[in-house]
Amino acid sequence: xxxxGIPDIVIRRLPIYERTLKQxxxxxxxxxxxxxxxxxxxxxxxxxxxxxxxxxxxxxQGKGYDVxxxxxxxxxxxxxxxxxxxxxxxxxxxxxAIAHYRGFEPNAFRIAAIFARNPEHIGQQVNGTVxxxxxxxxxxxxxxxxxxxxxAVPAAAAQDVAxxxxxxxxxxILNYAPVILKVPESVWVREIDPVxxxxxxxxxxxxxxxxxxxxxxxxxxxxxxxxxxx
Amino acid sequence: xxxxGIPDIVIRRLPIYERTLKQxxxxxxxxxxxxxxxxxxxxxxxxxxxxxxxxxxxxxQGKGYDVxxxxxxxxxxxxxxxxxxxxxxxxxxxxxAIAHYRGFEPNAFRIAAIFARNPEHIGQQVNGTVxxxxxxxxxxxxxxxxxxxxxAVPAAAAQDVAxxxxxxxxxxILNYAPVILKVPESVWVREIDPVxxxxxxxxxxxxxxxxxxxxxxxxxxxxxxxxxxx
DNA sequence: CCATGTGAATTCTTTCACAGCG
DNA sequence: CGCTGTGAAAGAATTCACATGG
Numbered sequence: 001x002x003x004x005g006i007p008d009i010v011i012r013r014l015p016i017y018e019r020t021l022k023q024x025x026x027x028x029x030x031x032x033x034x035x036x037x038x039x040x041x042x043x044x045x046x047x048x049x050x051x052x053x054x055x056x057x058x059x060x061q062g063k064g065y066d067v068x069x070x071x072x073x074x075x076x077x078x079x080x081x082x083x084x085x086x087x088x089x090x091x092x093x094x095x096x097a098i099a100h101y102r103g104f105e106p107n108a109f110r111i112a113a114i115f116a117r118n119p120e121h122i123g124q125q126v127n128g129t130v131x132x133x134x135x136x137x138x139x140x141x142x143x144x145x146x147x148x149x150x151x152a153v154p155a156a157a158a159q160d161v162a163x164x165x166x167x168x169x170x171x172x173i174l175n176y177a178p179v180i181l182k183v184p185e186s187v188w189v190r191e192i193d194p195v196x197x198x199x200x201x202x203x204x205x206x207x208x209x210x211x212x213x214x215x216x217x218x219x220x221x222x223x224x225x226x227x228x229x230x
Numbered sequence: 231x232x233x234x235g236i237p238d239i240v241i242r243r244l245p246i247y248e249r250t251l252k253q254x255x256x257x258x259x260x261x262x263x264x265x266x267x268x269x270x271x272x273x274x275x276x277x278x279x280x281x282x283x284x285x286x287x288x289x290x291q292g293k294g295y296d297v298x299x300x301x302x303x304x305x306x307x308x309x310x311x312x313x314x315x316x317x318x319x320x321x322x323x324x325x326x327a328i329a330h331y332r333g334f335e336p337n338a339f340r341i342a343a344i345f346a347r348n349p350e351h352i353g354q355q356v357n358g359t360v361x362x363x364x365x366x367x368x369x370x371x372x373x374x375x376x377x378x379x380x381x382a383v384p385a386a387a388a389q390d391v392a393x394x395x396x397x398x399x400x401x402x403i404l405n406y407a408p409v410i411l412k413v414p415e416s417v418w419v420r421e422i423d424p425v426x427x428x429x430x431x432x433x434x435x436x437x438x439x440x441x442x443x444x445x446x447x448x449x450x451x452x453x454x455x456x457x458x459x460x
Numbered sequence: 461c462c463a464t465g466t467g468a469a470t471t472c473t474t475t476c477a478c479a480g481c482g
Numbered sequence: 483c484g485c486t487g488t489g490a491a492a493g494a495a496t497t498c499a500c501a502t503g504g
Contacts, residue, residue: 008430009495015429019408033463042410045463046497053465061503062462079432086428097327098424103408107425108432147435148428172431174424178249178333180272188434190427194328194404195337197420198316198378199245200238201402202309202338204418205377239473263485275485276475283487291481292484 006054013051014074016041021071033064075108085112087141087170089161090152091121091131094176098152099126109148113140117153137161141168151175236284243281244304246271251301263294305338315342317371317400319391320382321351321361324406328382329356339378343370347383367391371398380404381411 020041024032034045041048052058052070055077059065075081086109088098099114115134116122124131132140141149149165151158151173158177165173166187175181176192183189250271254262264275271278282288288303289295305311316339318328329344345364346352354361362370371379379395381388381403388407395403396417403419405411408426411419 007495011433012426012430014433015423015426016410018429019426020410035463040410042412044497046499047495049463049465050496057465059464061464063504064463077433078429079435079437080429082437084428084432084435093327093330097323100323103425104428107429109425109428148431150424171435172428174427174431180246180250180270188431190431192422192424192427193245194380194422195333195339196242196245196249197404197422198314198334198339198402199248199308199310199337200242201378201404201418201420202314203241203244203307205309205314205401207309207312237472265485274475276477277473279485279487280474287487289486291486293482294485 010051010054011078013043013047014078017048017051018071018074018078018080021067021074025067025071030067031064032067032070034059037065080108082108084109084148085144085146086110086148086150087113087115087137087144087146087165087168088150088152089115089134089137089165090150090154090176091116091118091124092152092154095152096126098150098176099129111150112146113144115140117157134161138164138168141165141170146170148172149174151177151181153177155179240281240284241308243273243277244308247278247281248301248304248308248310251297251304255297255301260297261294262297262300264289267295310338312338314339314378315374315376316340316378316380317343317345317367317374317376317395317398318380318382319345319364319367319395320380320384320406321346321348321354322382322384325382326356328380328406329359341380342376343374345370347387364391368394368398371395371400376400378402378404380406382406385409 017037020037024040034048038045038048055073058070058073086104088095088111091099091114095114095116099111104111111127111129114126114129114131115137116131117134121131122133146168147170149162149170149172151161153161155177158175158179159181162173162175162181162183166183171187173181173183173187173189174192175189178193178195181189247267250267254270264278268275268278285307286303288300302311316334318325318341321329321344325344325346329341334341341357341359344356344359344361345367346361347364351361352363376398377400379392379400379402381391381395383391385407388405388409389411392403392405392411392413396413401417403411403413403417404422405419406422408423413419
C-alpha cells in the first residue's frame with residue numbers, strides 16, 4: 001500500500017480535496033487557505049499542507065492556494081485529466097443503478113462496457129452502451145484496452161468475474177461484492193461495503209430504548225480514517 | 231474517532247472477521263487459528279490477535295479459535311445480535327437498488343422506512359415497506375425509534391436530509407452522496423464513495439497505452455487500509 | 461502580518477517475538 | 483508442541499510549531 005512513494009492514505013484523500021475545490025470554484029471562490037479548506041472537509045490544515053507537500057509547492061505564503069490551479073494540479077496527479085473507460089460486470093438492481101449513475105462522466109470515468117449473465121438483460125442499452133454477454137468479458141475488455149473494472153455481481157460469482165477481468169488486462173477493481181478478492185500484486189482493489197460499514201456503526205449505538213437519549217457522546221470520525229463532519 | 235476506548239480502525243475490521251467466520255462455519259470449519267483466518271482475509275495473524283485482545287480472550291492456546299463462538303462474540307461486540315431498523319432516504323436508481331438488496335436482512339439490518347420526494351414513488355412497496363413522502367421523514371423516524379439512516383439522495387439534498395434524520399433521532403448515517411456531511415459529535419457517518427475510490431485508483435494506473443503492459447507493479451493494499459487480496 | 465512548507469515531536473498502528481497455557 | 487495473548491519495538495501518520503517568503 002505504498003508502491004515506492006506516497007502513502008496510499010494520502011492518495012485516497014486527494015479526490016476529496018479535488019471535489020471540494022471544484023465545488024468552491026463553481027461557488028465563485030478563487031483563493032483559499034489550508035485552514036478554510038480543512039474546515040470545509042473536516043481535516044486539519046496541517047494535514048492538507050503535508051499531503052500536498054508530497055507532490056510539490058502549490059500555495060503562496062500569506063495568501064493560500066489558487067482554487068482553480070490546485071484543483072487542476074490534483075486532477076493531474078490523479079490522472080483525472082483524461083477519461084477512463086470502465087467495465088461494469090453485473091446488471092441486477094445494483095449494476096443498473098451504477099450504469100445509470102450520472103456522477104461518473106463528469107469525473108473522468110465512462111462506463112464503456114456492461115456485462116450481464118441474464119439473457120433478458122443482454123442487448124439492452126444504457127446511455128448508448130449495450131449490455132453484453134458476460135461470457136465475452138475477457139476478450140472485450142482486452143480489445144477495448146479497459147484497465148478499470150467494477151464488480152457488481154453476487155458474492156458467489158465475484159472472484160470468477162474479477163479473475164476474468166484481470167485476464168483481460170484490468171489493473172484496478174472497484175468491488176461491490178461482500179467478498180475478499182484474491183488478486184495479483186499488480187492489481188489494486190477498493191471495496192464498497194455498505195453492510196460492513198453499517199455493522200461497524202452499530203458498535204457506537206446504544207442498544208436499548210430505555211432512556212430517551214443522551215449520555216456521553218462518542219466523538220465522530222474524520223476523513224483521516226474514513227470521512228465525516230464535526 | 232476513539233470514544234474512550236477502542237480505535238475505530240479496529241472496529242471497522244470486525245465486520246470482516248465476523249463475515250469470514252460465518253462463511254467458514256457454513257463451509258463446515260469449526261476451529262481456526264489466527265494464521266489461517268488472517269490468510270483468508272489478507273491481514274496478519276498478529277493483527278487479528280491484537281484486535282481481539284481489546285475485547286477479551288477468545289482463543290485456546292495450541293488450538294486456535296472456535297469459529298462459531300468467535301463469530302458470536304464479534305457479533306455481540308458489534309451489537310449484531312439483534313435487528314436494527316434503518317431509514318432509507320432516496321428512491322432513485324440507487325435508493326431502489328438499496329431497498330431491494332437482500333444482503334441487509336441476514337446481517338442485522340432491516341429497511342424499515344423508505345422516503346422519496348417524487349410523488350410517483352410514494353406509495354410503492356418494496357418487501358412490504360411502503361415508500362413514504364420525504365416530508366414525513368423526521369416524525370416517522372422519531373416515532374419508529376430509528377437510529378440508523380441511509381442517505382441516497384442527490385448531493386444537493388443530502389445535508390438537509392441528514393439534518394432531518396438527526397432531528398428525528400438518527401445517530402449513525404451511511405452516506406452515499408458525494409458531500410461531506412456536517413453532523414454533531416454524537417452522530418457517526420460512514421461514506422460510500424465510489425467516485426473517490428475510482429479517482430484514487432487511477433493514480434496507480436499507467437496513463438498511456440504505449441507498450442502492451444508490465445513494468446514494476448505497485449504493491450496492492452490490504453484490509454489494513456481498505457481491503458483487498460494479496 | 462499571514463499562511464505556506466517542513467523538521468521535529470507526538471500519537472497511533474502494526475509487527476515482532478516469546479512466556480505461558482492447554 | 484502449537485498457538486494465544488501481549489509487552490516491547492518498529493513503523494506510519496498526524497500534529498506542532500516556526501522559519502521563511504510574499
